[in-house]
Amino acid sequence: GESVGLHLPTLSVQEGDNSIINCAYSNSASDYFIWYKQESGKGPQFIIDIRSNMDKRQGQRVTVLLNKTVKHLSLQIAATQPGDSAVYFCAENFNNFNKFYFGSGTKLNVKP
Amino acid sequence: NAGVMQNPRHLVRRRGQEARLRCSPMKGHSHVYWYRQLPEEGLKFMVYLQKENIIDESGMPKERFSAEFPKEGPSILRIQQVVRGDSAAYFCASSPLSGGHNDEQFFGPGTRLTVL
Numbered sequence: 001g002e003s004v005g006l007h008l009p010t011l012s013v014q015e016g017d018n019s020i021i022n023c024a025y026s027n028s029a030s031d032y033f034i035w036y037k038q039e040s041g042k043g044p045q046f047i048i049d050i051r052s053n054m055d056k057r058q059g060q061r062v063t064v065l066l067n068k069t070v071k072h073l074s075l076q077i078a079a080t081q082p083g084d085s086a087v088y089f090c091a092e093n094f095n096n097f098n099k100f101y102f103g104s105g106t107k108l109n110v111k112p
Numbered sequence: 113n114a115g116v117m118q119n120p121r122h123l124v125r126r127r128g129q130e131a132r133l134r135c136s137p138m139k140g141h142s143h144v145y146w147y148r149q150l151p152e153e154g155l156k157f158m159v160y161l162q163k164e165n166i167i168d169e170s171g172m173p174k175e176r177f178s179a180e181f182p183k184e185g186p187s188i189l190r191i192q193q194v195v196r197g198d199s200a201a202y203f204c205a206s207s208p209l210s211g212g213h214n215d216e217q218f219f220g221p222g223t224r225l226t227v228l
Contacts, residue, residue, distance in 0.1 A: 104154045
């Protein structure tokens with residue numbers, strides 16, 4: 001079956017440093033990916049998305065990179081802030097309405 | 113413009129009771145999705161509904177679980193005869209009318225179900 005997994009379950013960074021969160025996906029047919037941020041006790045919040053016809057997309061302080069050759073997705077957060085502390089999920093979708101498959105998440109701890 | 117609303121936020125049930133979780137999508141959204149999240153895990157798709165129709169329920173357990181999205185009112189996820197393994201956070205998401213497979217989903221705050 002399809003699976004989305006993350007390399008690092010927990011990531012600790014110093015405030016002001018850049019963070020990189022990685023995600024591996026297994027379905028080569030996946031054509032749409034989203035990164036979500038989930039703070040404690042809240043629902044997932046959309047951060048950034050990317051379609052399979054792109055390999056990079058930038059937002060405000062965030063960049064998503066997609067490497068379809070190795071089926072790898074990453075989220076880069078520039079100048080990480082304490083408010084970035086949360087669990088980050090990648091989710092993939094492939095030609096199946098809006099059924100998204102989520103990874104298990106990476107917890108980002110930002111140390112002041 | 114209110115976001116996706118879910119209630120109750122916390123629900124405690126004893127084994128064998130029924131749990132009813134409600135979700136009101138964002139204004140103008142007619143597509144609703146339910147996900148389940150166990151502690152320290154990602155969200156698992158359960159069911160996708162449009163008004164009065166179940167589009168995809170492949171992630172829903174075959175027994176005890178049901179979902180509906182009536183013409184009027186919120187979407188309901190119903191769990192009959194709850195067991196301890198049903199304890200989880202249940203999230204609802206909604207997307208716009210187009211329902212295209214690349215539409216962003218907006219999530220509610222979730223209902224945390226605890227089965228004693």
